Amino acid sequence: MPTAGTKIGAEVAKFDALAARWWDPNGPMKPLHRMNPLRTGWISERVARLHGRDPAAPDALAGLTVLDVGCGAGLASEALARRGARVTGLDAAGEALEAARAHAAAAGLDIAYREGLPEDLPEGETFDAVIALEVIEHVADRDTFLAALARAAKPGAPVFLSTLNRTPRAFLMAKVGAEYLLHLLPVGTHDWRMFVTPGELGAGLRRAGMEVKDITGMVMEPLSGRWRASRDVGVNYMVMARRG
């Protein structure tokens, strides 16, 4: 039977294998590229408001520290750094991190990328916001993961996650459609049984000492391919919680 360690290793290896093509907007990470403006805009707006900033200002996050857990090659890290945040990107996928470092350097962005898991962060190292986007559906021990996110947030700071709901529709769209029919994602990217319902995620966040503040669906417009926020949380959704 696989241990938690081999399970993490297998999940991370899938993403390392995609490192070289991570930043190709039409490559295997195309869905993440397309949804990134929506997720990072939603997060920026909420973080800026919490700090009494104008969310529309180009440097709305200036000086605020953000931890991007499971950052991969840095799609969200870069978007938040461009708004002025001091971003630390954390991932166990070393090759994805190499792609992240190279891309940030070419873009002139100062982002601290570190290899590791949130569970291993030093006690007492805390951030103004913690994000983990499209990660929890790859994590076997969710309670340990969520507790680590809560520990990394300053008291009262927000924690954001985005993920896939475990519904028949999500199975059809994110697994059958995206992997087998449209070939948007490599086959095997997702295990539908690992998808997380908003109820399960909310309960896990509360067990980790956080309060859920907002749950918003993400839907793709079929014609334009653009993503927008929606009340429909049946497939993709984002959550904002706050550490008590």
Ligand SMILES: C[S@@+](CC[C@H](N)C(=O)[O-])C[C@H]1O[C@@H](n2cnc3c(N)ncnc32)[C@H](O)[C@@H]1O
């Ligand atoms: C679908 S990618 C998302 C990357 C990035 N967050 C984004 O949305 O652009 C999932 C990432 O989670 C990382 N990951 C997988 N299992 C993890 C775990 N147990 N703890 C932390 N990160 C993990 C992978 O290495 C991979 O980079």
